[in-house]
Amino acid sequence: SLYPHSLRNIDELCASIVRSHRETSQYRVEELQALRWKLFSREEIQAYQSKSVDEMWQHCAIRLTEAVQYVVEFAKHIPGFRMLSQNDQIALLKTGSMEVVLVRMSRFFNTENNTVFFDGKFAGTEVFKSLACGDLITAVFDFAHGMCALKLTEQQIALFSALVLINADRPCLEDKGRVQRVQRSVEFGLTHILHRDNQESLMHKLYQRVAVLRSLCSLHMEKLRWFSQRYPLTAHSLFPPLYKELFA
């Protein structure tokens, strides 16, 4: 059948994905609304900019790893994900978790002053200068802008995140057919809520965003490789183990 045995209908499927998104979203959008105008002072920005490249990368890697762990929790509650083999679950997370981190990051983005929530306040691109990868940060900010322009609801973000993760075209899947069945049920769920919200036109825009995500994440992996070659000690000793497991 189209649905995993535990679910009787499409509403239950959507409800469980939305619940899982809410419980693993690290910060609620309402919480961050209150912090919107909490910006870094000149001194604080100077402090970030005077960090060394590997210090700043390590600082970000810790946050990215934390965010990836929340995405792993989210994935585990997507109906059908846990029915996949361990290897297929890891294969989907290895390639999809950073994409979901990016989709989620756009929820913490303030398009009015082009800042993103980072380390407890809202930061502009200048805060990340010492990373020495302006193109990556610009791409992250541009992607967040593009996502914000779609004005997705939390439910739409939840289903879209699940769809980004459950992708049967990922490389080296053991049982592509099973992943396809889970992917089809999630696609069905997304179509269902877009229809309910009377926003079917969003579907093709969301698939365009998926294409942008793919290219953005290959840029990330390239940067990650550059960084771990340039600073092997930091990359291999200081990056939290999960990060190495997923991205090494």
Ligand SMILES: CNC(=O)[C@@H]1CCCN1C(=O)c1ccc(Cl)c(COc2cccc3c(C(F)(F)F)cc(C)nc23)c1Cl
């Ligand atoms: C609320 N905050 C958040 O949601 C984000 C996601 C997880 C934690 N977090 C931040 O604090 C954060 C917010 C904005 C930015 Cl621009 C950053 C810095 O982002 C990165 C710096 C270095 C490498 C990054 C790479 C690379 F290349 F490793 F794959 C990939 C991504 C996507 N982001 C990188 C960070 Cl770490």
